[in-house]
Amino acid sequence: MKALLILLAVVTLLAALFLGGCAVSGIHAYVTMPANAVMYRELYRDIALMSSFGLAGAVAILIANGFVLPGLFRNSTPRRRLVARVLGACDVVLAGAALAWLVWADRGWAAWPWTWLAKAGAVALALKGVLIWRLVGRSATAATDTRAG
Amino acid sequence: MNVHAWFDIAAATAAAAMTVGCYFWRLKDAAARIDQAGFGYAIALVAGAVLGGYAAGTTNLRLAGEPGVARSIVGALAGAIVAIELFKRARGITGSTGIIFVPAFCTSVAIGRWGCFYSGLTDHTHGAPTAFPWGHDFGDHVPRHPVQLYESAAMAAFLVVALVMLARRDAFFLRNGFYLMVLWYAAQRFCWEFLKPYAPVLGPLNLFHLVCLGLMGYAVWMLAEGRAARERQD
Numbered sequence: 129m130k131a132l133l134i135l136l137a138v139v140t141l142l143a144a145l146f147l148g149g150c151a152v153s154g155i156h157a158y159v160t161m162p163a164n165a166v167m168y169r170e171l172y173r174d175i176a177l178m179s180s181f182g183l184a185g186a187v188a189i190l191i192a193n194g195f196v197l198p199g200l201f202r203n204s205t206p207r208r209r210l211v212a213r214v215l216g217a218c219d220v221v222l223a224g225a226a227l228a229w230l231v232w233a234d235r236g237w238a239a240w241p242w243t244w245l246a247k248a249g250a251v252a253l254a255l256k257g258v259l260i261w262r263l264v265g266r267s268a269t270a271a272t273d274t275r276a277g
Numbered sequence: 278m279n280v281h282a283w284f285d286i287a288a289a290t291a292a293a294a295m296t297v298g299c300y301f302w303r304l305k306d307a308a309a310r311i312d313q314a315g316f317g318y319a320i321a322l323v324a325g326a327v328l329g330g331y332a333a334g335t336t337n338l339r340l341a342g343e344p345g346v347a348r349s350i351v352g353a354l355a356g357a358i359v360a361i362e363l364f365k366r367a368r369g370i371t372g373s374t375g376i377i378f379v380p381a382f383c384t385s386v387a388i389g390r391w392g393c394f395y396s397g398l399t400d401h402t403h404g405a406p407t408a409f410p411w412g413h414d415f416g417d418h419v420p421r422h423p424v425q426l427y428e429s430a431a432m433a434a435f436l437v438v439a440l441v442m443l444a445r446r447d448a449f450f451l452r453n454g455f456y457l458m459v460l461w462y463a464a465q466r467f468c469w470e471f472l473k474p475y476a477p478v479l480g481p482l483n484l485f486h487l488v489c490l491g492l493m494g495y496a497v498w499m500l501a502e503g504r505a506a507r508e509r510q511d
Contacts, residue, residue, distance in 0.1 A: 131308035132300045136293055138319050139381060143289035145327045146348055150282050153346055175279070182282060201316045 130263045133256070134200050137193045144193070148186035154179030192219070199264050212264045219257030226250040281400060284392025291388050292381040299380045303443045307451070308377045314370060321364040322357050329356015337484045338401065340476040347401065350386060351466055354459065355488050358495060373503070375455030380443075382458065383436035390429035404472045422472040431465040453503055456496045463492035 158176035161169065192215055198204055199212025227250045230243050300308055311318060333352020338345060361374070393402040397415045404422025406412070412420025435458060442450035450457070467489040475483040482490075 131305075131312045132297065134311055134319065135296050135300065135308055135377060138322060139289065139293050139296060141323050142326055142353075143285065143292075145323070146330065146353075147282060147285055147289075149331065149346065149348055150285065154279075156345075197319055198316050200312075201319075202312055203315055 129259065130200055130202075133259060133263065134197065136256075137197045137200065140189055140193050141197070144186040144189040148183055148190070151179040151183035151186060155183065196260060200260075204264075209264050213261050216257040216260030216264065219260065220254050223250040223254035223257065226253070279396065281392040281396040284389055284395070288385040288389035288392070292385040295380045295384045296377070299443065300377070303446065304377050307374075310372075310374045311377065314365075314368070314374060317364055317368070318361070318374070321360040325360025326353040326357040329353050329359070332356070333484065333488060337475060340478060340484060341401075342476075343401070349485070350389070351463070351485055351488050351492070354382070354462065355492055358459070358492070371506075373452060373455050373499070375458075376451060379439050379454050379458045380436065382462075383432045383439060386432040386462070387429050387436060390425040390432075394423060394425040394429075402473075404469075405474050407472075424469045424472050427469050427472075428466065432462065435461050453500055456499045456503075459492050460496035460500075463489040463496065467493070 154175045158172040161172050196212045196215045199208040199210075204212075227247060230247050230250065234243055330348045330350070330353030331346065333355070334347035334349035335345075337349065338347040365371070365374070390402075393400050394413075397403070398417060402425055403415050404424035406419050407422045408420070409422070411423065413423040415421055439450070439454060439458070442454065467486055470483055470486050470489065471481070473483070473485075475485065477483050479487065
């Protein structure tokens with residue numbers, strides 16, 4: 129199961145790095161907009177704004193997965209495992225907050241199926257956090273068992 | 278964020294779901310090798326893919342005289358392979374560790390290429406003009422080869438084959454599935470590159486042709502090496 133978490137962290141990191149690059153080029157296009165493109169200024173600005181949100185998301189994913197990943201391996205240090213467990217707990221708290229906000233949003237502006245997809249994502253995030261907490265906590269024991277075997 | 282980014286998110290999500298599914302279904306043991314390889318494996322994989330992806334994509338763009346930064350999936354694949362092979366050599370790890378990434382890679386290309394298709398001319402992934410009836414107008418009223426969809430279909434087909442092989446627990450595929458996927462991806466991409474209006478760097482070949490040739494050589498070499506190693510064992 130820990131190998132699966134490693135794989136998912138790697139896939140997520142790659143996605144965030146390539147999406148982050150996409151967002152940076154969106155912002156770069158606005159910053160270096162040619163002077164004769166004034167009529168497209170609003171379009172460039174909207175793309176840059178959306179890209180900024182995308183970049184913020186990519187950075188958050190990079191931090192969360194980039195710091196969890198070292199703690200997941202069999203030969204990880206106690207400090208790396210602690211960081212991974214703390215970030216696993218953060219996942220659960222974040223997922224709880226997102227779920228609460230989505231339930232509130234359901235009463236107002238939100239429309240099916242987007243909030244349900246987002247809720248499924250939040251549940252998956254919480255599950256990932258719980259798994260990290262449980263599996264990383266077992267790392268030291270697992271490593272000892274392996275050596276003994 | 279544009280349509281490409283949404284398809285990228287869909288591709289990454291589907292690739293992650295496919296990884297989870299295949300892990301529980303057939304590839305639990307294969308994935309354990311990643312854990313044994315250690316943190317350096319993950320670092321090499323991510324760094325190699327990102328460096329290769331951006332370097333190949335941006336170089337191809339600059340060769341066409343276009344400014345900006347671009348990414349390329351074939352560059353990412355080549356970069357990741359170089360980094361992982363160097364890491365494995367340094368750590369004395371033998372045998373393939375890539376089979377677990379096969380379903381995810383095929384899924385991400387099969388879905389992600391639709392994002393390139395819908396992004397139109399600005400994505401620089403469109404094909405050359407064609408008179409074929411399925412030529413697609415990307416916005417400039419010129420029917421062009423929808424090469425993105427050719428690539429998507431090719432990788433979807435390989436994904437089906439890979440899932441059938443996994444269902445049969447085919448020993449040859451479990452050992453060499455990654456190399457077969459690299460060979461297939463590079464071969465089909467090599468063909469589609471002739472239908473793209475990219476700048477040639479060596480005769481009629483563009484930068485991605487050369488990368489694909491390198492990948493095909495790598496895959497054939499690794500398949501032959503694996504076979505020779507098994508014969509020595511026997």
